[in-house]
Amino acid sequence: MAKTSQAAGLHRASLAKLHELDTALELMYYGWRGMTLEADAYLAKQGLSRPHHRILYVVARRPDIAIGALIEILGISKQALNRPLNLLLERKLLTSKRAPEQHRSKLLRLTEAGRRIERRASDHERQVLREAFARVGASGAAGWIGVMEAIADNN
Template sequence: MIPRQASQVNTIDLRKLHPLDEALELMHFGFRGLTVEADRYLDRHGLTRVHHRILYILARRDDVAVGDLLVILGVSKQALHRPLKQLTERNLVAVTRDPARHRFKLLSLTAAGRRLEQTATEYERHAMQKALDVASPAQQQAWHRIMAVLAEPLRRC
């Protein structure tokens, strides 16, 4: 069981309806803490977490087809359309045609998009490193295992 003081991550006193609620709250507020500085940086550029998710994927894959990006992000075409259009209009994402399949659009980061993604992600890396620094190697391994188990249902989608 998690020590009581570890769950004091927000200023709102939430009623616990189930023994796992404390862990769920830690996950929710922990993620918010992980992303808060990156989100502030993105906001200064008129962008949001959704934009960062797109940039993050494109930074790690070459020439991603729009359909593949939809699958990776787990969103609909409708949900992707507006933020992707904003990124292309700001010259952060380049769109080309797949030479083998002309109907398919391929997405990649521009130099400006790469710089913006790197800065936003660096805020998250810093927060993650700070959190991992307080854990032993065994605790870090346990955390990785828990996250892998939580992500497992996504592999079956």
Template sequence: MKSLDLLDQGLELLHFGFRGLTVKADEFLATQGLSRVHHRILYVIARSDNINVGELSATLGVSKQAVHRPLTHLFERSLVCYTRVPERHRFKLLALTELGQALEHQASELERCALRQALANTDPQGQKAWTVVMEALSENLN
């Protein structure tokens, strides 16, 4: 590809680096009839106590409508369950089932392995610099 801007190489590295990070997890998820969207939902629920659908969609940065279909699929597959809050009956507090926990762990471990291998190729200063850049980019979400 030809570069149209000085930062194009950085953009390409982010794009292809992310693909490298997720490729094995995506392949595993496909064998389960799931996608990266399902994994992101499982990932967030696994790390959140008492999260409801609205908070899940806000965390993912998508609408409730965008979360509805994959979340319904996860309910149907018995990977996610919910409880209702008695004083707020419309709220569903989401949690992973044991099966959901196992699947989330396996998919996330594939990504952690890719990240672990990539970070092993640089020294602590390079790892720190990478963290600083990623934190700066994530601040754009706020």
């Protein structure tokens, strides 16, 4: 875990701008950090981190997901999934059980405790977004979504 205090990133506005879009580029960096900072601090207090949150986030939105599907969605190897997943199972933040028919796969679900931690961590992120949207109003929010969709679809 990085030190959660003090600027662990580019110190904003201290750099000369070489190109017109440098400001936007830095805003993306700070935006990502700004959204995740409090959530990461909360997760660290729980002894968890970003990969655990990603697992909890996906399982919350796809109850009874199999491990193979989870691996595919997260885009990591099963070996990389193994450690954080086992920690979450040990902590009883999620459960795994065999499917009724399809005994080959294990189905994952959040426990009540897991749901609570997922919700609180994601709430920190959503709260940052909520405040930002409130500050700029509906048209600004629509613009933000339009730009982000254009960027996301760039893949």
